[in-house]
Amino acid sequence: MGFVDLFSAASMPVLKVLIVTAHGSFLALDSIDILGQSTRKQVNNIVFYVFNPALVSSNLASTITYKNMISMWFMPVNILLTFIIGSTLGWLLLLISRPPQHIKGLIIGTCAAGNLGNIFLIILPAVCKEKASPFGDPDVCYENSITYASLSLAIGAVYLWGYVYNLVRVFVGHALKSVTVREDLAHALLPLSPSSTNTDGKLKQRCKCLRDQMTIRSFLNFVLKIVGFMIGTITPLRRLLIGTTAPLRVIQDSASLVGDAAIPMVTLIIGGNLLRGLKGSSISLPTVLGIVSVRYIFLPLCGILIVKGAVYLRFVEADPLYVFVLLLQFAVPPAMNTGTIMQLFGVGESECSVIMLWAYGLASISLSLWSTFFMWLVS
Structure with a gap:
């Protein structure tokens, strides 16, 4: 199979993602304001509380079985290695760039955590449908691609919220402590004003609300993933819910219907968030290019x-x-x-937007080239 055929098969799915992302950016323009900042924040909550858990649980239930779980044992290890290597390279980047404390977690997180869910659910099925695909029968390829993408999404989400969230929390906590120390020194020299007391109280209340929200979010996502695994791997439950003759198939069909909304909505939100990156931030260009180099050169x-x-x-x-x-x-x-995590903590949002703007802007070239090369390797 020639390079042109492989490049065509690899680049078409990426082009589809770019078109939907551009649509999201258009809807987020100030003159349009259909997908403005407040709207994106609300839609984000719906996606991650409702659409995403439904997508993960329904896909896992319908595609994961005990047999293919055994055969895919290396995938969790592989994803863990992407996080470990990315984090190591991110630490090296911190030593070189010396960024502000509050965005250190963001830099390591973007180096470590890749888009292991939505991109795969878009790209893999689309690659299977391409005539130049090297993966054989399109129907078999499609079914297997959904299985691989679903497991990748579930594992990636566990690592992301278990590792990157806590990483950002630690660095933000250190940044807040340094600010608190400076404020305490100032209060020691000046009378403590009621406004500063109110600010401290509001900050503590925000942190408490954030912890409560994340506890609910993490618990909900964890439970739904376990339910999806159980339905897929326990034969009686699978016969009860999965398949055209299953007596309770309406439950699975309803979850799939809700989950199908996750991919287009997240892609539109990506476009809206990228628009913020055009306004710039305090993060330096060499740091951004360092993150892009980690993700698109050294990690592959x-x-x-x-x-x-x-x-x-x-x-x-x-x-x-x-x-x-x-x-x-x-x-x-x-x-x-990662942007959602920064949004929850209320720090580094503009810096994250700039990183994502560069990373996703260059993804069309990088993903197409690497996908073509990977197809050549496995074909």
Whole structure:
């Protein structure tokens, strides 16, 4: 199969993502204001409380079985390695760039956490439908791609909210402590004003509300993922809910109907959030380029060594689509949920928008080229 055919198969799905993302940016323009900042914040809550959990649980229930869970055991390890290597490279970038304290967690998080869910759910099925696809029968490829994308989405979400959220929390906490120390020194020299007391009280109340919200969010997502795994892997539950003859199939169909809204909504929100990056921020251009280099140069190169090594050692079956997914997990842009985390803490939002603007702007080139190369490797 020639380079042009492979490049066409790889670039068309990326082009679809760009078109929907551009539509989101258009809707977020001040002159249009259909997807303004307040609207995006509300839609974000709906996506992550309702659409995303429904998407993950319904896809896991319908695609994950005990048999393919055993055969895909390396995927959680592979995703963990993307986080470990990305974090290590992010730490090195901190030592070089020396950014402000409150965005250190953002920099490491964007280096570590890739978009392991929504991009795969868009790109993989679209690649299977392309005539030049090297992955065989389109129907079989489509079914397997949904399985791989669903598991990648679930595992990536667990790592993201378990690791990146707490990483950002620690760095933001240190930044707040340094501010508090400076304020305490000032209060020691000047009388304590009622306004400063009110500000401290509001800050503590915001942190408490944030912890409560994240506890509910994490618990809900965790429970729904476990439910999805249980339905998929426990045969009696699967027969009860999955399939055209299942007596309770209406529950699964309803969850799928709600979950299907997650992908277009998240992609539109990406476009709206990217628009903020055009307004600039305090983050330096070399730091942004460093993050882009980590995600689009160093991580994919490390991924090739790791995945090809796993295939050589027979840790991974030589299924071309599965190997392609493992490779692609090292080459995706930063996770958009990182922006949601920064939004929840109320810090680094403009810096995150600039990072995402550059990362997703260059993703059209990077993803197309790496996808083409990965297809050539596995074909």
